[in-house]
Amino acid sequence: xxxxxxxxxxxxxxxxxxxxxxxxxxxxxxxxxxxxxxxxxxxxxxxxxxxxxxxxxxxxxxxxxxxxxxxxxxxxxxxxxxxxxxxxxxxxxxxxxxxxxxxxxxxxxxxxxxxxxxxxxxxxxxxxxxxxxxxxxxxxxxxxxxxxxxxxxxxxxxxxxxxxxxxxxxxxxxx
Amino acid sequence: xxxxxxxxxxxxxxxxxxxxxxxxxxxxxxxxxxxxxxxxxxxxxxxxxxxxxxxxxxxxxxxxxxxxxxxxxxxxxxxxxxxxxxxxxxxxxxxxxxxxxxxxxxxxxxxxxxxxxxxxxxxxxxxxxxxxxxxxxxxxxxxxxxxxxxxxxxxxxxxxxxxxxxxxxxxxxxxxxxxxxxxxxxxxxxxxxxxxxxxxxxxxxxxxxxxxxxxxxxxxxxxxxxxxxxxxxxxxxxxxxxxxxxxxxxxxxxxxxxxxxxxxxxxxxxxxxxxxxxxxxxxxxxxxxxxxxxxxxxxxxxxxxxxxxxxxxxxxxxxxxxxxxxxxxxxxxxxxxxxxxxxxxxxxxxxxxxxxxxxxxxxxxxxxxxxxxxxxxxxxxxxxxxxxxxxxxxxxxxxxxxxxxxxxxxxxxxxxxxxxxxxxxxxxxxxxxxxxxxxxxxxxxxxxxxxxxxxxxxxxxxxxxxxxxxxxxxxxxxxxxxxxxxxxxxxxxxxxxxxxxxxxxxxxxxxxxxxxxxxxxxxxxxxxxxxxxx
Numbered sequence: 001x002x003x004x005x006x007x008x009x010x011x012x013x014x015x016x017x018x019x020x021x022x023x024x025x026x027x028x029x030x031x032x033x034x035x036x037x038x039x040x041x042x043x044x045x046x047x048x049x050x051x052x053x054x055x056x057x058x059x060x061x062x063x064x065x066x067x068x069x070x071x072x073x074x075x076x077x078x079x080x081x082x083x084x085x086x087x088x089x090x091x092x093x094x095x096x097x098x099x100x101x102x103x104x105x106x107x108x109x110x111x112x113x114x115x116x117x118x119x120x121x122x123x124x125x126x127x128x129x130x131x132x133x134x135x136x137x138x139x140x141x142x143x144x145x146x147x148x149x150x151x152x153x154x155x156x157x158x159x160x161x162x163x164x165x166x167x168x169x170x171x172x173x174x175x
Numbered sequence: 176x177x178x179x180x181x182x183x184x185x186x187x188x189x190x191x192x193x194x195x196x197x198x199x200x201x202x203x204x205x206x207x208x209x210x211x212x213x214x215x216x217x218x219x220x221x222x223x224x225x226x227x228x229x230x231x232x233x234x235x236x237x238x239x240x241x242x243x244x245x246x247x248x249x250x251x252x253x254x255x256x257x258x259x260x261x262x263x264x265x266x267x268x269x270x271x272x273x274x275x276x277x278x279x280x281x282x283x284x285x286x287x288x289x290x291x292x293x294x295x296x297x298x299x300x301x302x303x304x305x306x307x308x309x310x311x312x313x314x315x316x317x318x319x320x321x322x323x324x325x326x327x328x329x330x331x332x333x334x335x336x337x338x339x340x341x342x343x344x345x346x347x348x349x350x351x352x353x354x355x356x357x358x359x360x361x362x363x364x365x366x367x368x369x370x371x372x373x374x375x376x377x378x379x380x381x382x383x384x385x386x387x388x389x390x391x392x393x394x395x396x397x398x399x400x401x402x403x404x405x406x407x408x409x410x411x412x413x414x415x416x417x418x419x420x421x422x423x424x425x426x427x428x429x430x431x432x433x434x435x436x437x438x439x440x441x442x443x444x445x446x447x448x449x450x451x452x453x454x455x456x457x458x459x460x461x462x463x464x465x466x467x468x469x470x471x472x473x474x475x476x477x478x479x480x481x482x483x484x485x486x487x488x489x490x491x492x493x494x495x496x497x498x499x500x501x502x503x504x505x506x507x508x509x510x511x512x513x514x515x516x517x518x519x520x521x522x523x524x525x526x527x528x529x530x531x532x533x534x535x536x537x538x539x540x541x542x543x544x545x546x547x548x549x550x551x552x553x554x555x556x557x558x559x560x561x562x563x564x565x566x567x568x569x570x571x572x573x574x575x576x577x578x579x580x581x582x583x584x585x586x587x588x589x590x591x592x593x594x595x596x597x598x599x600x601x602x603x604x605x606x607x608x609x610x611x612x613x614x615x616x617x618x619x620x621x622x623x624x625x626x627x628x629x630x631x632x633x634x635x636x637x638x639x640x641x642x643x644x645x646x647x648x649x650x651x652x653x654x655x656x657x658x659x660x661x662x663x664x665x666x667x668x669x670x671x672x673x674x675x676x677x678x679x680x681x682x683x684x685x686x687x688x689x690x691x692x693x694x695x696x697x698x699x700x701x702x703x704x705x706x707x708x709x
Contacts (some may be wrong), residue, residue, distance in 0.1 A: 111334055131333040132295050138467075140334040146304060 009171040017167035184236040186699035187253035242510035245485040257483040265499035284474035292330035293470035299328040362428040363461040516542040542628040543588040552650040577638035582620025591627040637707040644703035652695035
C-alpha cells in the first residue's frame with residue numbers, strides 16, 4: 001500500500017469520514033459524493049475522478065497500474081462494486097457487486113449490471129450494457145435528458161442527506 | 176459429474192407403484208398401528224432399493240422438504256402420489272387474482288400492466304417521459320407517432336426501452352389494452368381467430384361434456400378430446416363421424432415468406448447482439464423473429480395456486496389461501512411436521528471424504544417435530560442379514576454400501592414444544608449442562624440428547640470407492656394424543672404427583688386398547704455420505 005496519501009478534491013465534494021482513501025487521488029471540481037465505507041485505493045498510480053460521481057458503500061476502486069486511472073463525469077459506482085481497469089468514460093453505472101476487472105476500458109453511458117463482470121481485457125464501447133447471469137451484452141439507447149436530470153437530483157439528495165447522518169472528511173480543496 | 180454431496184432422502188412407498196408389485200412396506204392406508212409394529216418385527220423388512228440404491232433415478236426418494244404426510248393414511252406422500260388442483264390464477268407481478276372464467280380469454284397472461292422484457296425476461300416498469308407533455312387521447316396510431324406518447328416500458332436489468340421498437344403509451348394504466356390493438360392486427364392472431372371461428376360451430380355442438388374447472392388440464396385439452404384425439408372416449412366413432420362435418424378450412428391470411436431475407440440478414444450479420452436467442456424466440460412463439468428489434472414485450476404469464484390431495488384417500492394435504500397476496504396455507508400437511516427430521520453431523524476433528532475400509536463414526540441427529548416423545552428403532556438391511564437370515568447373502572456381498580453399524584438402534588427423542596428455542600439459549604450459557612449428559616450416555620451410542628432431538632453415533636466402513644450411501648429403516652412410535660383424549664386427557668401430566676392413580680388408569684387403558692395407545696410408523700430413507708476415496 002502506498003504510504004503517501006495525497007488527496008485533492010473540488011470544494012463541493014462530499015466525502016464521508018469513514019471513506020477509505022489511499023494514495024494519490026484527485027476529485028474533479030463538481031458535486032462528487034463518496035459514501036462511508038467506500039474504498040478508493042491508488043496503490044501504484046493515481047486515480048483521477050471527474051465531476052459528479054457517486055461512489056457508494058463498500059465500492060472499491062483500485063489502481064494497480066502506474067498510469068493514472070482516469071474516471072470521467074457522472075458515473076455511479078453502486079454498493080459493493082469492484083473497479084480496476086484502465087479508464088472509465090462518462091455517465092457509466094457499475095451496479096451493485098458489479099466487477100470491472102483487468103485492463104478493461106469503459107466508454108460512455110455503459111452499464112455493468114448487478115453481479116456482472118467484464119472480461120479481463122475488454123474495450124467496452126459506448127452504451128454497452130452487461131446484464132444477467134451470463135453477463136450478456138447489448139447496446140442501449142443514448143441517455144436522454146430525463147436520465148441526466150435524475151442523476152443530478154440523486155446527487156443533490158445525497159449532498160443534502162449524507163451530512164445529516166455522517167461526519168464529513170475535511171479535504172484540501174486546491175483543485 | 177459433480178462429487179456427491181451428503182444427503183438424507185426419504186423413501187415414499189408410492190401406492191401406485193409399490194402396491195402393484197406386492198412388496199409394499201405398508202401402503203394399505205389405515206392399517207392398525209399394532210399390526211404395523213408386529214409385522215415389521217416378524218417379517219424381514221422390505222428393502223425398497225434392491226441391490227443398489229440409485230438415488231439419481233429412484234423417483235420415490237425425496238428430501239424431507241418435498242414430502243407430504245397424509246393424516247388419514249398415516250403415510251408419507253411424495254409429489255407423485257398427490258393430485259394437484261387449481262385453486263386460483265393470479266399474476267405474479269401485480270398479484271391480481273384472475274377469475275377462472277377470463278383466464279382463457281386473456282390467454283393465460285396478465286391483462287393489466289405487467290410485461291416481461293423481450294430481451295432478458297424481467298419485469299418491465301412503466302416510465303414517464305417528462306420531455307413529452309401528456310396529450311389528450313384520440314390518435315390511435317401508436318406505432319406511427321412513437322415520440323408523441325409520454326409513457327414507455329423500461330427494463331431495469333438490461334436497459335431495454337420500448338421506444339427502441341416504437342412502443343409508447345398514452346396513459347400509464349391498462350397497457351395491455353393499448354397494446355392489444357397492435358397485437359390484434361398481426362396476421363397470426365387474425366389467423367388464429369379465423370380458425371377458432373371456423374371450429375366454433377363444431378365445438379359448441381359438442382359442449383355438454385363439462386370438465387370440472389378445478390381439474391388441472393391444458394386449457395384446450397377438452398376441446399381436443401372432443402375432436403376425437405382422445406382415444407379413450409367411449410363414443411369415439413361418433414366423434415370421428417362428426418369430425419367429417421367440419422368443413423375444409425382455407426387460410427385467410429397469407430404471410431409472405433421472409434426466409435430468404437432472414438438468411439441474407441443472418442449472413443451479413445456483424446455482431447451477435449442483433450440476433451435473438453432461443454429463449455427470446457420461445458417467448459414470442461407466434462412469429463419467433465430472428466431480429467431483436469422485432470421482439471415485443473409480452474404480457475406476463477399467470478401463475479396458479481394449487482391444492483394437493485392424497486391420491487389414495489382423496490383427503491386434502493395442501494390447501495393454500497385463495498388470495499394471491501396471502502402466503503398462508505389453510506391446510507398444510509407436510510412431512511416435516513410429522514416424521515423425524517434426520518440430519519448428519521461429523522464428529523469433531525473428523526472430515527469428509529470417507530476412506531475406503533476405514534471405520535468412521537459420524538452422527539445422525541433425529542429431530543422430533545411432534546408434541547409427544549417418540550421412541551425410534553433403526554435398522555439397516557445387512558444388519559438383519561448377519562443375524563442369521565442367509566437367504567440372499569451373495570446378494571448382500573454385492574451391496575455397494577459397505578458395513579454400517581448402528582451403535583444405538585433404540586433411543587427416544589424428546590417432545591417438541593415452543594419454548595425449546597429459549598431453553599437452548601439458556602443452555603448455551605452453561606457449558607457444563609452441555610457436556611455432562613453427552614459424556615454419560617456416550618457408551619450407549621447416543622452422542623447427545625436434548626430438547627427435541629437426539630444425536631446418535633453410527634459407524635460406517637465403506638467397501639468401495641465412489642458414492643457411499645446406505646438405506647436405513649426408521650421405526651418410530653409415540654403415544655397418540657387423539658387416543659389419550661378418548662381415554663382420559665390428563666394422562667400426560669400424571670407422572671409424579673399421583674403415581675398410583677395414574678398408573679392404574681394407564682394399565683386399564685392398556686388392557687382395553689393396547690394397540691391404539693401407541694402409534695407406530697416406519698419409513699425407509701437413504702443416507703448418502705458423499706464420495707469415498709482410497
